[in-house]
Amino acid sequence: MLYSKVTPEQKRIRFRELLASGSIQQFPGAFNPLSARLIEEKGFGGVYISGAVLANDLGLPDIGLTTLTEVATRAAQIARMTDLPAIVDADTGFGEPMNVARTVQEIENAGLAGLHIEDQFNPKRCGHLDGKNVVDLETATKRIRAAADARRDPNFLIMARTDIRATDGLAAAQDRAKALVEAGADAVFPEAMASLEEFQAIRDAVDVPILANMTEFGKSALFTVEQLAAVGVNMVIYPVTLLRSAMGAAERTLDSIKAEGTQEAQVGSMLTRARLYELVDYEAYNRFDTGVFNFQVPGKH
Numbered sequence: 001m002l003y004s005k006v007t008p009e010q011k012r013i014r015f016r017e018l019l020a021s022g023s024i025q026q027f028p029g030a031f032n033p034l035s036a037r038l039i040e041e042k043g044f045g046g047v048y049i050s051g052a053v054l055a056n057d058l059g060l061p062d063i064g065l066t067t068l069t070e071v072a073t074r075a076a077q078i079a080r081m082t083d084l085p086a087i088v089d090a091d092t093g094f095g096e097p098m099n100v101a102r103t104v105q106e107i108e109n110a111g112l113a114g115l116h117i118e119d120q121f122n123p124k125r126c127g128h129l130d131g132k133n134v135v136d137l138e139t140a141t142k143r144i145r146a147a148a149d150a151r152r153d154p155n156f157l158i159m160a161r162t163d164i165r166a167t168d169g170l171a172a173a174q175d176r177a178k179a180l181v182e183a184g185a186d187a188v189f190p191e192a193m194a195s196l197e198e199f200q201a202i203r204d205a206v207d208v209p210i211l212a213n214m215t216e217f218g219k220s221a222l223f224t225v226e227q228l229a230a231v232g233v234n235m236v237i238y239p240v241t242l243l244r245s246a247m248g249a250a251e252r253t254l255d256s257i258k259a260e261g262t263q264e265a266q267v268g269s270m271l272t273r274a275r276l277y278e279l280v281d282y283e284a285y286n287r288f289d290t291g292v293f294n295f296q297v298p299g300k301h
Contacts, residue, residue, distance in 0.1 A: 001284040006083040008111040012155035015085035015113040018045050019157075019187065019209045024229040029053055029239040031246065033081035037279050040082045046113070047082055049075050050239035051089035057243070064122055068094040068103055076110035085113035087157065089239075092122040097142045101150035104158070114157030116189050116211075117143050119164065119176065134164045140176065141183035148184030159211065160185035166192050166219070173198075174205040181206050187234070192219035196231050203232035211235045216244060 006014075018025045027048040030036035036047045052062035054074050060066065071088065079086040088107060093100030100117060107115050119140035121133045134140070140162070147158045160180035165173040177188045187209040190202045202210055212233045214222055228236050253266040277283070 001281050001288065003080045004083045008079075008108075008113070009153060009155070011079075011083075011085040011111075012113045012153060012157070015046060015087070015157060016155055018085070019234055024225055024233060025235045026225060027087065027235060027237045029237060029242060030078050030082075030086070031057060031243040033078050034279055035242050035246075036078045036082040036084070036086065040084050041279070044084070046084045047078065047086040048237040048239055049078055049086060049088040049112075050237075051091050053240055053243050054089075056240075064091055066091075068099075068106060072103075072106045072110045075107065075112055079111045079113075086111075087114040087116070087159070088112050090115040090117050092120055093117045093143050093147065095122070097146035100143050100146040104147045104150040104156070105152065108151060108153060108156050112156075114159060114186075115147075116159035116161045116187075117147055118161035118189075118191070119143070119180075132163050132166050134162070134167055137176065137179055141179055144180050144183040144185050157186045158184060159187040159189050161189035161191055163191045165190060165194075165198070170198055170201055174201055177202055177206050181208050187211060189213070194219060195221075196223060196227055199228065199233055200231040209234035211237060213237055213239065215239050216241065 025045040027046040028039050028044055029048045029050045030039055031053050039047050051066065051071065054071055055062045055066050057074075058066065058070070071090065075086070075088040090103050090107060093103050103117075104115065119134050121135060140160075144158065144160050151158065160177075160183075162173055162176045162180065164176045173190055177190060180188060185208065188202065188206055189211040190199070191213060193199050193202070193212070199210070199212060210233055212220070212223070212228050212235070214220065214236055215238070216222065225236060249269065253263055256266050257263050
């Protein structure tokens with residue numbers, strides 16, 4: 001009820017344990033707090049919070065228009081709803097190294113288990129679109145050093161994302177991954193890998209956990225969790241999957257209302273009132289409210 005009873009510190013320890021477990025971890029992307037609760041109920045290991053989803057939810061494209069305050073606020077709202085560790089996309093860190101340092105501490109304060117920072121120019125572009133540009137190695141490593149130096153909880157995970165595969169090729173991605181780990185990254189997110197062999201190449205280059213982004217309509221095929229585990233991937237995210245699913249259903253329902261004058265044909269595919277109340281733990285709030293206000297008003301003396 002209200003907030004998770006698992007502290008951020010406990011969630012960060014749990015996240016580290018999951019990554020060290022030898023078992024690949026699946027983190028679906030939550031597009032709001034309630035979807036984070038659903039992810040937990042379905043038995044996943046953690047929650048991912050996509051920068052693209054946060055931007056799109058505001059009606060904005062994923063081109064670096066969101067601010068640190070917007071991202072930290074929404075990430076906190078999502079993370080507080082679940083006992084699972086949650087990690088968030090922090091884009092390029094929202095500025096220069098000092099801004100990156102502040103970003104890390106704000107995201108720590110928001111209760112997240114970790115974040116990732118990328119090596120694109122600012123403003124950035126979606127990792128699975130053309131026209132990306134990456135910063136030079138010095139700028140990229142400064143961002144990661146600033147992030148690692150700024151964290152106060154040693155278990156807060158600093159992940160480095162690199163988009164250099166798209167601009168300079170796989171060998172450059174291997175070299176960049178190594179340099180980012182040397183700069184202090186706890187894990188690596190190689191964006192837009194074209195094949196399982198490319199994930200294997202990154203695995204061969206670094207000793208830290210690596211992440212695979214299984215986003216729909218992107219540069220990567222939608223590999224199974226078994227395929228990714230076989231090439232040494234430690235964590236897989238599905239960043240926009242739930243948002244796309246929800247918006248697709250919403251569009252179909254609106255079309256039905258417009259065409260038929262009623263939503264009746266779509267009711268069977270909707271979340272029921274009972275299930276919605278179950279997800280928000282309505283009964284627990286009712287018990288709490290009854291317990292607090294179950295008293296007699298004293299009479300006059």
